[in-house]
Amino acid sequence: MVKKSMMLVCALLFGLSLILSGCGAPAGKTVGVQSVQKQGKSITVAVQDNFVSMDPGDTNDTLSFSAEKTMMEGLIGFDKSMKMVPLLATSWEVSPDAKEFTFHLRKGVKFSDGTPFNAQAVKVNIDRLSDPKSNLKRHSLFSLVDKTVVVDEYTVKVILKQPFGAMLNNFAHPAALMVSPAALEKYGKNIGRHPVGTGEYMLKEWIPGDHLTVVKNPNYWRQGYPKLDSITFKSVPENGSRIAMLQTGEADFIYPVPPENVQSLVGQSGVTVKHKPSIIVDYVSMNTLKKPFNDPKVRQALNYAIDKNAFIKVVYSGLAEPMTSEIASNVQFFSPQQPYPYDPNKAKALLKEAGYPNGFDTTIWSNNNSTYIKATQFIQQQLAQVGVKVKIENMESGTMDSKIWSVKKPQDATIQLYFGGWSPSTGDADWGLRPLLSKDMIPPQGYNTAYYQNDTVSREIQQAIETADPAQRKAAYDKVEKDIWQDAPWVFLDTRDNIYGYRNYLKDAFLLPDGSLDVQKAEIVK
Amino acid sequence: MLKFIVRRLLGMIPILFIVSILIFSFVRFIPGDPARLVAGPDATYRDIQAVRAQLGLDKPVVTQYIDYVEGLLRGNLGTSLKTGRPVAEEIGSRFMATFWLTVVSMGWAFVIGLLIGVASAVKRNRWQDYAGMFTAVSGISLPSFWLGLMLIQLFSVRLGWLPTAGFDSWKSLVLPSLTLGSGVAAVIARFTRSSLMEVLREDYTRTARAKGLHYNIVVWKHALRNALIPVVTMTGLQFGFLLGGSVVVETVFSWPGLGRLLIDSVAFRDYPVIQGEMLLFALEFILINLVVDVLYAVLNPQIRLE
Secondary structure, three states: OHHHHHHHHHHHHHHHHHHHHHHHOOHHHOOOOOOOOOOOOEEEEEEOOOOOOOOHHHOOOHHHHHHHHHHOOOOEEEOOOOOEEEOOEEEEEEOOOOOEEEEEEOOOOEOOOOOEOOHHHHHHHHHHHHOHHHOOOOHHHHOOEEEEEEEEOOEEEEEEOOOOOOHHHHHHOHHHOOOOHHHHHHHHHHHHHOOOOOOOEEEEEEEOOOEEEEEEOOOOOOOOOOOOOEEEEEEOOOHHHHHHHHHHOOOOEEOOOOHHHHHHHOOOOOEEEEEEEEEEEEEEEEOOOOOOOOOHHHHHHHHHHOOHHHHHHHHHOOOEEEOOOOOOOOOEOOOOOOOOOOOHHHHHHHHHHOOOOOOOEEEEEEEOOHHHHHHHHHHHHHHHOOOOEEEEEEEOHHHHHHHHHOOOOHHHOOOOEEEEEEOOOOOEHHHHHHHHHOHHHOOOOOOOOOOOOOHHHHHHHHHOOOOOOHHHHHHHHHHHHHHHHHHOOEEEEEEEEEEEEEEOOEEOOEEOOOOOEEOOOOEEOO | OHHHHHHHHHHHHHHHHHHHHHHHHHHHHOOOOHHHHHHOOOOOHHHHHHHHHHHOOOOOHHHHHHHHHHHHHOOOOOEOOOOOOEHHHHHHHHHHHHHHHHHHHHHHHHHHHHHHHHHHHHOOOOHHHHHHHHHHHHHHHOOHHHHHHHHHHHHHHHOOOOOOOOOOOHHHHHHHHHHHHHHHHHHHHHHHHHHHHHHHOOHHHHHHHHOOOOHHHHHHHHHHHHHHHHHHHHHHHHHHHHHOOOHHHHHHOOOOOHHHHHHHHHHHOOHHHHHHHHHHHHHHHHHHHHHHHHHHHHHOOOOOOO
8 A cells, every 4th residue: 555655656756747847948949939920910918017197297206208209299209219309390490598389289280189289289288287286297308498488380489497408308208299178178187098099009008007008090190100000018027927928929918027037038039139229327425424325435446446347247247338328329429438447456556555455344225125135235246345244224115215215314314325226218328427417416305315515516517408509418418427427426337228028020119229119110020 | 683683783883983093093003105105206396296185195094084074974085096996896806806815725725624633533643643733734844935836837738627816707716716715625624623722621522422323423423523523713813814815826817816915005005095995804703702712602602602
């Protein structure tokens, strides 16, 4: 009897191991999977999170913007590399003092509910965004607007209270996607669930927590578009499941693909994985108000002490680039600097000069997701080589937020090192520098976790937005970026790659550097 | 019995009231600022203050509580801070997904668990027992995220039989319910086995056998009925837990259920949604306990409901 039971256990174990070994084998051998043939003209996009709102002015997550862009269009759009291109405005002029912005609108465009698109429609939208009473999350992008004037049916002029040279980028921001005035009137506060725009697609259904589907807008103004019948966005939080969906063909496009999973998809037939530089930078800010980080030599030493290429290999499986300025190379007015090479001896020498021959103890704060944990551990290991002992505190983001932003007086701040990332959603240098490094942006006002308060730099950042002249702005940012780089309030680490995967028959679906999806012009090629 | 049920239902009201106070204060003990999280990762200080005022979070906590209770009395659970949707709608749209997953998982887990348990108890220390308990221990020990991903690899990626994600048809239910139910089936199997073995040693079982009843009738009709009482208690508890939504299984299978909603809401400090969900869970548990108590009486008429 005992023998019999042993045999059974063995048999069970054997069976189980067969199943498991089967699962572990490369999926390239599978039957049925790569013979996925695309039927019809509808695609599924698997994304990580849930959509929050479909009201552009009240949206602050890149994912919701991605879906909004399939249904609505702005005056200005972004091309693949985030350069501004005409969309609902065919051209524009800016006054030399950067206060008056005149837009010439595209003629013969209608919102999908039949409402004509004209200067009045633009005015309704800009008025709504600039009115604090609308309670919109993106109000700050348009709080400088004094008034919007309808010049004629297809010309509209926006006048600012004070000069703001980066304003065009705010018009190109997804928050300024144009919503049908009739729909705004009809749905009021519920416009976020009934978006109506001039875009390629129209909302069909949105089941929160599950999926959102858009269908072809038959009256779209651009000839020959859209190319698909429908797009379904499905929320798939687990990385492994998203990848499985791409393999089975249940999803035609997935993002994000975690760097460590890229290898499992490369070489599989029918599937392409792409990675391209984003505008997201990773940095370690150092509290420049307090010892030891009040000494620029110490801050530079830390920059020399970390091997950025090794960091990228460990944390991002090689899918990132070392930072060469405080902003990513895709951001407008990027000005490349001389990187701090990996040189632990120089770091030690600088620490000695600064009066820390034996290093010192410090603490690093960061979010507690697995990438950030890996990153802080790597930083800890590297800094230990030059005598700096780092204690890691990985916190849940809400908890960390309150530790950073509940500080009222700068001298009470207990923050020392902080590892984080930043994505300037307007694609302009101003939003990549001012909230993080200008002196009026220390917590709780902004995101200057380095408490960096360099008067010259702050003044230069301000000057750069007082003109809309690209040449003048460029000159100002060239100087700002150089000054900050030498002052080193941050350890400059990397610019992350955006990684996404799609089935080979899908064309013109991609991610913009800001991490938002561009699938409006996607098509299926057989 | 009807009187008993009505009394218990009325007794729910004070319990739910106390629960609501506890939940209201506990969610506010979590560090973190909902206004900052709602305003977004690059909001300015002014944006955040505006959001705080708009959400009513700048009011004193006592005022907020009074508003909350007033809403509750009118059947209004409030509005989600994150999406601006009514909480009842947020929860309602996910409840059915979790409900069906729970019912199907519990359904097969109960039947299979019971069968394994009975087989093991009857064939005590024989190969059927070893095999049954081996399966049960595996069911308890396999982490559900691992089991889920393996099932996806096998049945979705390699064989292409079943979908990977979402809740579109009965096919979508198969893998998540297998994953979710395996642990429960194992627990039920073990409970049934030990409880039934105890009952089979009782005098009345021996009497039944002695008067010449067939062994199978003794087991299935007389012994099992009595052995079921602890199993029903256990099943009720498990049912309650599953109705709360399983974060892991819902995440792996992209299931639009309550577990993910709760985790998302906690991460976002979406107080009204957390409150609403916790209140719903409390209600579910109270109701399940009531059903379990009634089932006791049905299984064993000696138990009287007072």
